[in-house]
Amino acid sequence: MVTMADVARLAGVNASTVSHVLNGTRTVSGPTREAVLAAIARTGYRQNTLARSLARSSTTTLGLASRFVSNPHFADLVTSIESSARRAGYSLVLADTHDDPVEELRAVHELADRRVDGLLLAPSVHADDEALPFLERAGIPAVLLDRFAGSVFDQVAPENVEATALLTGHLADAGHTRLAFVAGLEGLSSTSERCEGFTRVVSARGLSGTVLDGRSETAVAEAAVLSAFSSSSAGERPTAVVVGNNSMTVGTLRALRTLGLRIPTDVALVCYDDPEWADLVEPRLTAIHQDVPAMATRAVTMILERLDGTAPPTPRRERIPPTFRHRDSCGCAGSGVSAR
C-alpha cells in the first residue's frame, strides 16, 4: 500500500503538507495542493484510517452491541443506525450480545478495544452487573437502546406499559374475561413493562389473566401456548391473547393453528410489534407498531450529542410512542374498519 510519505515524496513536499491538504487543516498554496492531489491520483493513495485514528485518538466509529439472532427489528435497526451514523461520518462496528451477560461483556470489551468513539447497546438481562459499570469506568459514551437499564447512560426505548394496556383493554372492551399474555425474556425492562400493562388492566377490571413465558423466542412461545391451551378445557381456557413481541407472535400463531383454534372466533389475538406480514395473514393482525427507525436515529443523535458535548449533563430517558394498528385479529365489533 502506498503511504502518505510516498505521496509526499512524489509531490516534492513534506508528509505534513499532504496531511493538511487531505484534512483541510491549514491553508496550502494552489500549486502545492495541485501537486499533492496529482500525486494522490497517480498513486491511488488511500488514507490509513488506523494510523489516523491512533494519532488523533478518535476512530469516528460507533459500536452497536445487541442481540442479533431472532431480533425481528434487527435489520431495520442496523439499517437506520448505519445511515444516520454515516451521514455524520461515522462507521459502524457490530458485536453480538446474544442477550447474555457474558457474551455482552465480551462484545462491549471488544468494541472498547477497537476504541469506538461511542457505543449503542441493547442491554441484556444483567447489563448492570458488568457491562454498564465497565463502560462507565472506561468512560465510553453510550446510549442504551430498546430497553432501560441502570441510570448513568442515555436511554431510548419504545413506550411499553400504556401500549400493552391499550391492547389488553381493547380485548376487555370486546367482552373477553379470560386473557393470556405471552411474555418475553424475563428480566428485560421491556418484558416487565409490557407485563405490567397487561396485569394492570386485568386487575383493574377484575379479569382472569394468565402469563405465559415465551422467553422472546418463537419456539418457546409456541410450546407455551400449546401447553396452556391444550391443558385447559374449552370452558376455562383464555378467549383472548396478548403477545409480547414479534417472534413470539409467530410461535403463537403456529400453536393456535396446531390446536385448530380459529382467530378471532375461538380466540382473539393482539400483539405488541407489527411485523411486515401483519396485513397478509388471515385475519390481519391487530398490533402495536413501534417506530424502530425513529428510535435508531434518535439513539445516534443522542450519542453524537454526547460526543460533541451538546448533550445535557444528566442522562436522558426517552420513550418513542408506538401506534395502534387496528385490524381484524382482535375480532371486536369495529374490526376491519381501519388501517392496512
Added chain:
Amino acid sequence: MVTMADVARLAGVNASTVSHVLNGTRTVSGPTREAVLAAIARTGYRQNTLARSLARSSTTTLGLASRFVSNPHFADLVTSIESSARRAGYSLVLADTHDDPVEELRAVHELADRRVDGLLLAPSVHADDEALPFLERAGIPAVLLDRFAGSVFDQVAPENVEATALLTGHLADAGHTRLAFVAGLEGLSSTSERCEGFTRVVSARGLSGTVLDGRSETAVAEAAVLSAFSSSSAGERPTAVVVGNNSMTVGTLRALRTLGLRIPTDVALVCYDDPEWADLVEPRLTAIHQDVPAMATRAVTMILERLDGTAPPTPRRERIPPTFRHRDSCGCAGSGVSAR
C-alpha cells in the same frame, strides 16, 4: 486510558514483556507473568486494537458491504457472518451499498481505508466497473456474496436457474399456460438467472410468459402486478405467477388482494425465497427456500482460507442448493401434503 507502558511500569518490566504475555508470543517466567497479569488486573488495562493493528498491519476485521435496506435476508446474513467471523477471532464492520454503484464504491473505499483484512461483498449492478477493479488493484481479498460478478474473486450464491425452472415447471404441470414472472432488479446475476429459469420452461413448453419488473422492491412489485392484472381481461390474464424474491412477494400478495383475486383459485402463486411467515398466510406459500446461513458461513470460510493461504489459486464459484417447499399457494393436486 491506561497504556501498555503504564502496565509495564507498574509490573516493573518492559513493555515488550507485557506485549508478549498478552500475545503468548514468547516464553515468560512464572513470576514475571504473574506480575504483569496483576498489573493488568489492577489497572483494568485493555489493549488498544488500533495500535496493535497498525504495528502488525492486520486488523482481524472483516468488512461486509451489501444492500441493507429491503434485504429480507439481511438479518440472517449478518448474524451468520458475525458469528462465524468472531469464532475465528474477526470483527465485522458494515457498509451499506444501497445496491448502487456509487454508494458501493464509497462503501468499499471506506472499508479499505479501515484496512479490513478481507471483504464480503454483495456486488451491485455495476460492481465490475469500479468496485471490483479497485479491490483487485488494492489487493484486498474478497468474496462475492449472493450474486456473481467478474471472475477474479471467490463467489458464493444460491442456485437460481434450476430452482426457478422447478417453480415454473410446477405451475405448468398443474396445467397453467399463461404465466407471469415478477423479476428483481435488472442487471443482477440473480435476477437474470431466475428470469432465465422461468423463460426456459415457458418456451420449452410453448407457454405464454409475461415478465414484470418488480425491481426487487415491495412497492414496485405491487404496482407492477396491479397494473398487469387489471389491464388484461380475465380471459387473458396470467393464471399463475412466479415471484422472484421475498420483498416482491409481499407486494404481489398485496396487489392480488387489492384486485380481489383469490389464491390459488383465481391465480396460483409460487415464489423464490421462503419468508418466515410463509406458512402463516392463507394459503401457505409454495416456495424455494435458500440456505442463507450456509452461504454466509461458506463465504466467511472462503475469505479466511484466502487470508491464511489455504485457498486454491484460482477463484472459486460455488452454488448453495436451495430447497423446494411444497405448500398450498400453487394450488396443484398434491398441495397441502408436505412441509410446514
Added chain:
DNA sequence: CTGAAAGCGCTAACAG
C-alpha cells in the same frame, strides 16, 4: 505558507 520532529500505543527483530 511549509518543513521538522515528536508522538499515538503497540509489535518484533535484535541483543544479551
Added chain:
DNA sequence: CTGTTAGCGCTTTCAG
C-alpha cells in the same frame, strides 16, 4: 528469559 530499539502511518505542535 528479558530489555532496547526501531518502526507501523498518520497528526500536530513548533519553528521558520
